[in-house]
């Protein structure tokens with residue numbers, strides 16, 4: 001009940017990182033984000049292409 | 063001196079009493095502007111939704127001006143003033159450099175805003191927030207804008223002075239935090255922005271008095287130096303808030319401090335030129351100029367956003383992984399605190415800003431494609447994804463931390479607060495995507511009546527337009543509900559909320 005009205009980040013702040021966290025490069029991988037970024041790029045390519053296509057309907061060459 | 067400070071029991075930061083009060087005052091006025099702009103949004107939405115078509119023509123354009131000014135200028139800037147005080151005085155444990163001047167600037171901004179409100183509501187300034195010449199408002203309108211801008215410029219000066227005071231008085235060790243660095247880039251851009259603002263509003267003010275002349279093309283060129291740069295202030299401030307919320311909600315790590323700082327710096331270097339994307343169909347400017355400015359220059363500013371769009375989620379992911387959420391690709395995301403409105407607002411802000419706002423913006427910024435997007439509903443579709451679902455939502459998420467940390471109050475109506483970012487984000491997503499579709503069918507922006515009832519010609523949009531405009535209305539209503547809940551929560555918590563101290567002692 002005491003927690004009502006306070007964001008979890010204040011009542012229950014993120015645990016401090018363990019002592020040696022992040023020291024080895026092995027631990028620096030962020031594969032999830034990489035997937036999200038690739039989805040983003042794919043969406044970008046599709047939208048950009050579709051817009052050129054739409055333009056080609058109204059702006060004929062030749 | 064030390065009596066002027068309190069130590070925050072949650073974060074251990076020393077908070078200067080003046081910083082405290084200035085943040086509160088600016089945040090409260092910002093929320094009032096949001097309320098006025100929000101009421102206007104509802105009425106505009108119900109007018110653009112052709113089935114209801116609520117307002118008469120003159121009030122549509124009047125309230126469109128009211129909405130643009132209150133949302134994009136007053137709400138956002140008052141909130142950013144609060145962020146500047148927070149990122150300088152609070153994060154650096156420092157005093158505010160010139161508190162008297164700070165209050166003077168605050169009241170100057172309030173006075174400027176009130177003058178502008180008066181001119182708009184009395185029909186003396188139906189010129190929309192861009193106030194393109196030769197549309198002419200009463201001189202008071204331009205004067206109000208100038209007063210507001212001078213106030214904002216003074217706050218920016220106080221921000222830099224506070225950074226110097228903090229350094230001199232050694233209130234912090236090491237280099238300044240990334241959030242402060244981000245706010246500093248926003249402040250530098252603000253100086254550039256306000257420079258353009260002075261260059262255009264002063265001549266236009268004089269012109270409204272009958273002195274001199276202002277060329278329509280020059281006006282657009284210089285005005286967008288202000289209009290576009292100011293959006294980059296919002297982006298830089300939003301990204302700073304992303305880093306802050308990531309740290310507060312899940313303890314995200316900064317993957318590479320240097321890269322993040324370089325990305326912030328790119329904003330400063332390339333904004334003014336990127337403003338050309340607003341002028342791509344203007345007849346008075348040569349194609350080479352347009353292409354140069356919107357390709358290389360713009361993409362470097364975009365690159366900066368893409369870097370942040372990668373480093374912020376990666377920092378969250380790494381923070382979570384180092385705390386043990388290592389299963390599969392997405393355990394870090396699934397097991398994140400989705401019931402924390404600070405966290406959900408952060409994630410939705412990143413996603414909608416990037417996927418909807420970013421992709422559409424870069425696409426329309428291409429010289430050739432702009433011809434089919436310009437002045438259609440695709441444009442407001444784009445910027446409601448950036449400055450509303452992006453910046454505004456991030457600021458909303460931050461508010462849930464500002465209420466306990468600065469106002470020392472509990473967040474009222476907590477169960478509603480937990481779902482508020484979901485409502486607002488879902489609403490804004492539907493609203494902006496629907497607007498984008500409507501625009502693709504050619505529906506114009508800033509248009510009172512797309513049935514063209516009294517026009518001498520006959521024009522019919524594709525029947526699909528009715529459908530997307532209805533989707534737009536539904537999304538907009540959902541977002542307005544989310545916005546109303548936000549305002550209710552903030553106002554109630556701030557003025558009638560349970561103080562925290564009592565809770566701590568109990």
Ligand code: HEM
Nearest residue numbers: 103106107130133134190191450507508509538541542545
């Ligand atoms: C609560 C959700 C909101 C809704 C439903 C909404 C709705 C609308 C509508 C219907 C228009 C008119 C589009 C047109 O006819 O061209 C508009 C324009 C605009 N909105 Fe919003 N809006 C919302 C929030 C915001 C916020 C928070 C901001 C800024 C921070 C904002 C900034 C603008 C701007 C700059 C314009 C353009 C005005 C102009 O063309 O002069 N809106 N909005």
Ligand SMILES: [Cu+2]
Nearest residue numbers: 290293337340
């Ligand atoms: Cu722009």
